[in-house]
Amino acid sequence: MEFTWILVALVFGVGVRLLRFPPLIGFLLAGFALNFLGYQANDTLHALADIGITLMLFTIGLKLNVIDLIKREIWLGAVTNMLVWIAAFIGLASLLGIIGVVYFDGMDVKNAALLAFALSFSSTVCVVKVLEENGEMKTRHGKLAIGVLVMQDVIAVIFLVVATGITPSIWALALVLLYWLKPLIGKLLHLAGHGELLPLTGFFLALGGYELFSLVGIKGDLGALLLGMLLSKHVKAAELSKALLSFKDLFLIGFFISIGFTTLPDMNMLFVSLILALLLPLKFLLFFGLFTRLQLRGRTAYLSGQVLSNYSEFGLIVVALCVNLGLVSTDWLVILALSVCFSFVLTSMVYQHSHQSYNRFKDFIRRFERPERLREDILHQPRNAEMLVVGMGRVGKGAYEALSAVLGDKVWGMDADRERVKKQRKAGCKIMLGDAEDVDLWENIDHSHIKLILLALPSIGDITNINQQLKNVNYQGKLAAIARYEDERRKLLSAGVDNVFNFYTEAGTGFAEESLTLMGHYNP
Structure with missing residues (x-):
């Protein structure tokens, strides 16, 4: 990474910190500033970004309990939210097309459905970063949000297989053998001790899981996540996660900077991306409504809905694939990149005050609770x-x-x-x-x-x-x-x-x- 990138990221990071905003907003702005100054993203930056996301998913897996993912509020909440969002977005896109809003006029139902699908995902990077900064990864609403993100990742893998037509290799069936290799991997963690070998072992396992799944035609990020989940019960799982924390944060800076290098937008693109950003409250209302209908407490539904109300970096992957297949225009890739950035900024800003806002409106929010309580909410x-x-x-x-x-x-x-x-x-x-x-x-x-x-x-x-x-x-x-x-x-x-x-x-x-x-x- 060039020294100029580090300098600009530091300046913007410190600048937004002085304004009491999360540093990730500064890193996003740094990417656009570097793009404006004529710098180009290279393979090194993209490699750093990919490593950051891989390490992040691996550390998420280290903290996950598989049983949590089969809870009704997680799988049903994730799937239902996605379906309702797609239907609502198609209706809104049709309305915007009728009144002549640029990029929406002439859009057919198929294109609207693809864009809606891309925008239905919440950002794993943003959500995890915000929860970690607030120390809420293991809270009720934090675990609910992470569970929804994992379910979305599973749906993402299915979509990539269907859309690209690339089916996993027959050797993918052999991945189940990883479960029986669990004791061997556990011994490797014990042998790593507590020093510099431990984070190195973490890199080996995270990147190894990525490469292994990629070799058999499955999304590599899912491999890092599942390998982390395989080790979540190990006695050194928490220590390994802490050992990788600084590395993960450093590499993720590359991811946030890389978003700004997508392209520089024109005014029409900026206008449409702002319209999409204005739809984020709708995303919150859908999550909140579904979670309360699934018998979650008002506070849990409110906080998890807020932190999930953003657009995902995976949306860019979906749209990039659709562009390559000739299903949508290239301009939409730029528009979604801007929308993702706006959503990151809004989530980071709004969630800082989420607990205070709940305290202020708690009586109103509690009106939407179901009288029945889930056992773990008593x-x-x-x-x-x-x-x-x-x-x-x-x-x-x-x-x-x-x-x-x-x-x-x-x-x-x-x-x-x-x-x-x-x-x-x-x-x-x-x-x-x-x-x-x-x-x-x-x-x-x-x-x-x-x-x-x-x-x-x-x-x-x-x-x-x-x-x-x-x-x-x-x-x-x-x-x-x-x-x-x-x-x-x-x-x-x-x-x-x-x-x-x-x-x-x-x-x-x-x-x-x-x-x-x-x-x-x-x-x-």
Whole structure:
């Protein structure tokens, strides 16, 4: 990648960060700026973008539970949304054609259906990036959104097979043997240790899955995803995902920049792409309506609908294929590229305020809920709890164990990760499933006897939001939190958190104190 690309991406990334927008918006703008300045995308940029998407799908697979994908709200929600969207778009395209809107006049039903299909997909890259930045990958609405994306990927593979006429090789049947190779791959992960060999092993598995599926005529990205899912239960799956995180983010910058190199549009193309961007609220309403009809809570339907309300990079692949087959004009590839960019920007901007907007309109949103509740959406009470540890990862679990040693059953934990909750319940922990950013949760649990809540969460944005929600429900106890940096610690204290533990600084202090205790020099 040329140094100029890195420089422009950095300038735009920092610029939008100063405006408090996600950096990915800056990377998108950087691509258009470089295109305007006369730079051309080369094979290196496209290779970086492809590696970024492959790593992203592999890490998604590492966090997926296959059982989640067969839930009715996921497969039925994904398929029904796509069908309803296509029907609605055909009707809208016909209406726009009748009133003479450029590019829609003269469009037949077949072309409208193909474009609708391309626009029905939500962006895996955008959704995962937004959820990761907000620490919501394992929340109820986050897992629902990821499940819908995976179902869309399956539909995408079927479409590519049908549209191109290229059927998978007979050797594709041999891919089922990967399941029996699972123990061997697991041993490879153990041998990789915890150093530089671990991310290298991750690259080998992700890219190897891509190449293996491509060799037998199946979309390579699906291979990376499925290989990750195969290893999702491995004890080192979470560690491998974290080891690949920085690499994935770096390579994905190449993807966002590459979109801007598609072409420079004229005013008519810009106008039509803005019309398509204005249809995104319709996409949200379809997701929200379907999810609530499938008995999901209003908050889950609202947040997952918002994060899925964008257009996908896969839409560009669909339209590019249609252009090559002579089914649609080349101009539509440019129009969809712009629409994808606009949708990324809108999703990133709107989702930043999604929790606040839900809190503001929650009474209205709840009117659309069904009276029946899915079993996993029923909230449980932390009985007899005086202390509640929110976030039962390594730090939270350590705090829980230390407090439990003193207070016993008066200490409870809470986590949004269902699998983590199940595992820790089996280990004997008093733990409840719950998303601490869910205002419905705090309004429906009895917190009058809870004297202290510890927020062991990585995002200060989440902590600040939870702090405000606890104030809104008149929580009378104390609140403690962790922070990674001193500036984050000061922000949380100024926001009203009673005590903030600087994870990096004070962990060393605690280590030193325990070491001195061994020598008899310290008596806490």
